Amino acid sequence: MSNAIAANEGGSFSHVATGGLDATHGVVLYLDDISVSFDGFKALNKLSLSIDVGELRCVIGPNGAGKTTMMDVITGKTRLDSGTCFFGQTIDLTRYTEAEIAHAGIGRKFQKPTIFEHHTVFENLELSMKADKRVRKSLFACLSSAERDRIAENLKLIRLADAADRVAGLLSHGQKQWLEIGMLLMQEPRLLLLDEPVAGMTDDETDRTADLFLSLAGRHSLVVVEHDMAFIEKIARKVTVLHEGSVLAEGPMSQVQNDPRVIEVYLGR
């Protein structure tokens, strides 16, 4: 049983007795034939997508293509009408709540940076750190020195070591984005979903984010949704283009960029 699930044995998440993430066949996320509609509007229309272990996948598409809805489905926020959604080979994501899915190893960064504005940077990382997150444990929780070291390491990685005791709401927009990424990493997720991670960042910050993501790929699997094409070009290995709720094209950036259908709906505007 993997650590992600073992921490919850006998507790509130005990029914995630799936034996943990099993990605032995090399696929960490598998979406097949997914449809979601809101009041008749098909947000996702027979979407199929699979992400390999350690892959860095970029997802692009015009507004309303279903990018955010796809992330909502994966993280348990939105229920799907039909289709299958598996994390590894064994965890059927449609059966779990947001918190359970987070425990299973999927971390998500929102479009608008959502951090705990009234907590310090340090506390933001402390709260998101992988731990037993049940009520009783939280009441008596005390940081071990190993955990403090982990937070310190993470602070360095996201370049906020000097701001550890600053209230997070006072950070710049770019710093908030980095803090949220840092919070995701504290969860030690297997899969990271990043919704417009460089929006509002300076060029310098964008470049550093690209470097960070490239260094994370391999250890984690990443799905990046972004509008910033320069950023995509910098990090992209394989790109998926969504349009009207389904996959329009998929492949290396150069191939996708020259696809006439893609140019028509998106790039050629």
Place this chain on the structure above:
Amino acid sequence: MGTFSRLYGAKGWLAIGIAALVIFVLFPVLSLAVPPDSAFHVSSYWVTLLGKIMCYAIVALAMDLIWGYCGILSLGHGLFFALGGYAMGMYLMRQIGREGQYQSDLPDFMVFLDWKELPWTWWMSDQFWWAMILVVAVPGLLAFVFGYFAFRSRVKGVYFSIITQALTFAAMLLFFRNATGFGGNNGFTDFKRILGFTIATPETRMALFAITGATLIGTLLLARWIVTSKFGRVLAAIRDAESRVAFCGYNTVHYKLAVFTLSAVICGIAGALYVPQVGIINPGEMSPANSIEIAIWVAVGGRGTLVGAIAGAGIVNGAKSFFTQAFPEFWLYFLGLLLILVTLFLPQGVVGLVNKMRGKS
């Protein structure tokens, strides 16, 4: 070192120490040892008034825990307070024994209704320990069950406030009925004894006052311990960004349920301390306006500060007892005005104002 010393700094502990000295030494001496004709004598009126306000302060702390720290505005806390009071009141009614007007083993109102025996709800009601269990269990259980369904269904914000108002209103109507078995609209009154001690003597009053003071200080320390723990940080995180908390892997329903239930239990205990001091409990305590008033205390004092909740309960209730004696018809206008002024000019309440004057943002 240790868990306790980290709760407050030196100044905080000093303030708590002074408060304890006033409650446990100064008041008992001035009330019991100083002769009544002395200028320093504290009359039982003041002991009762301050004891009552301390009960309200405990309720305000409970409210601040859930509203100030977790962002859940419960407008049904008056119900939990009243339930604790009723649980204590049942025991006090049984302590009257045969000294009631009808000299019956049954409480007077039951004789009046021509009942021949106690309803099942009064089982064991002559036992103090059983009353103590009810004081904690009834508000706690109600909050747990009600909260479970509300939080699981993701009822939030103003909707939660409204259904808690409806809950306390429904309970008030229920308790107004004579058939419910708790004295109808008269409730319980004319208490004679508690644990065998005559309830009206200055000594008993002072004992109740001191127990209330100890409970208030204990509740403050407990609440402070909670909000400075990781649990407390999760609560504040739920207040600020609930979905992020869920995506971090916390089951927010469990956290909200835990704090709601604890908060209700604290209210129940405050109600149980209130009833023997005030000498009456009736369904009026469950009126929706009472629960709203609790929120006003916390808003006036300053949300999310704990000390502010105590200050707010003191200020508003102090003003209330002054106004209802001096200008009874203006009290509600004053309360309304106070709320408007605080909302407009003191979003952080009195504590925020004090902090500002001391130059701390």
